[in-house]
Amino acid sequence: MVSSAVALRRIVQRYAPPLLAVVVAVAVWASATGDIGVPSPLPGAVVLLIALGSAWAAGTIRTRRWPLFLAAAVGWLVLAASAAGVLASYQAGLRLRGRQLAGYLAGAAVALAGGVLVGLAVGGVRRITTATSGNVLLLAACLVGLPLVFGLWVRARQDTLAALRDRAERLEREQEARADRARAEERTRIAREMHDVVAHRVSLMVVHAGALEVTAVDPGTVEAAALIRTTGREALTDLREVLGVLRQAGPAVTPERGLDAVDELIGESRAAGLRVTRQDEGVPAALPATLGRTAYRVVREALTNARKHAADAETTVCLRYLPDGLEVLVRSGPSEGGSTLPGAGQGLLGLRERVELLGGRLEAAPVDGGFLVRALIPLAGAA
Incomplete structure (x- = not known):
């Protein structure tokens, strides 16, 4: 209409x-x-x-x-x-x-x-x-008066509509400004709570790990304490970057890692006790930065879940270079059970949305007693 x-x-x-x-x-x-x-x-x-x-x-x-x-x-x-x-x-x-x-x-x-x-x-x-006098008055009304009044009415209506449009646009701008202020206040509040709660607890963890590293006698304990202290410091660094993004008024662009950092992820997982191997198939080629960042996130989320729920299982990270894209597979073998860390279950959901935005698909399901995360990311969607 x-x-x-x-x-x-x-x-x-x-x-x-x-x-x-x-x-x-x-x-x-x-x-x-x-x-x-x-x-x-x-x-x-x-x-x-x-x-x-x-x-x-x-x-x-x-x-x-x-x-x-x-x-x-x-x-x-x-x-x-x-x-x-x-x-x-x-x-x-x-x-x-x-x-x-x-x-x-x-x-x-x-x-x-x-x-x-x-x-x-x-x-x-x-x-x-x-x-004649009567016709002159009638002609003056018909030729001048009525058309003039109609024109004045149309102009007044146009002015009224223009004023209403201006008011609506002004109200919309004010509403957007209020929404921006509300978002900024909420981001600041979240940043403050994260700093007061999470950063404080991680700092305590780093301090206690450092003390344990100094006072412990057993070499294994010293090594584990050093790993906890190093990981805690890296977590504090990442947390500061997140807090800096939250405190910024406008949209911020933070550098994200790509495929070149996958080996570092695997090294961190190995240091945490996870048995991880990497396999590359196909001919490596230069890939778009968006595709590399998405693949890095897939590997990071899959290894994080493996450390949480199958820390004793063997895990394989496979990057398969295809002519029209990249396939990322992270397979965890059967686990003997034991303690697992709590999770919110939202990581894979957000990751699936990110992959689908690039025109790809992500699958995550139990396979042969273990768990498989498979992401197929096309070049067309990341170009």
């Missing part, structure tokens, strides 16, 4: 000027021949010239006004033709303001008075039509 109205409005705006010119020309000619007005004794060539001039003035009203006002005065004084005068009065109400409108009214009064004088001089039907 809205598109149809817009299309109709465009058609009207495009074809209204030539159509209006034709209507004015026909009306002036019909008035001079006596079909809708007073018959004129002037030659047909003169009538045709006035009709064509009135048509041209009506067709150019969007760019200039004075030709139409002149054509209205000439048409009324020479032929007693009212078509151009009605259109001129409407355009005056629609476009003129202040002194310009007062000047038009004065000009219209002069033209009507001139029409009275011409009617008195010509006599006959012209005198009865344009020079």
Whole structure:
């Protein structure tokens, strides 16, 4: 419905000027021949010239006004033709303001008075039509008053709609500003809570791990404490970066790791006690940065889940280079059970959305007593 109205409005705006010119020309000619007005004794060539001039003035009203006002005065004084005068009065109400409108009214009064004088001089039907007091008042109302009032009403309506649009846009901008402030306040609140709670606890963990590393006698305990301390410090560094992003008012761009950091991920998992091997299949090629970051996230999430739920199982990371993309497989073998770390279960959901945004697909399901995470990321979606 809205598109149809817009299309109709465009058609009207495009074809209204030539159509209006034709209507004015026909009306002036019909008035001079006596079909809708007073018959004129002037030659047909003169009538045709006035009709064509009135048509041209009506067709150019969007760019200039004075030709139409002149054509209205000439048409009324020479032929007693009212078509151009009605259109001129409407355009005056629609476009003129202040002194310009007062000047038009004065000009219209002069033209009507001139029409009275011409009617008195010509006599006959012209005198009865344009020079009698009752007809003069009626003509003034029909030629000037009513079209002028209608033009003023249309202009007032346009001004009201423009004011409403401006108000709506201003309210929308204010609402967006309030939403931005609310988001900024919420980000700041989240950052503060994360700093007060998470950072504090991780700092305590690092401190206690450092103390245990210094005081412990058993080499295995010392190594585990050093790993906990190093991992805790890295977690604090990552947490500071996240807090910095949350505290920023605008969108922030933080560098993310790609495929070149997969070996580092595997090394961290091995240091944590996970048995991980890597396999590459196909011919390695330069891949888009978006694809590399997504593949890195798949491997990171899969290894994190393996450490949580199958720390004693063998895990294989396979990167399969395909002609049209990259396939990432992370398979965990059967686990003997034992303690597992709690998880929210949202990591794979977010990861699936990220992969699907690139036109790929992600599968995560138990396989042969273990667990398989498989992501197929096409080059087309990451380009």
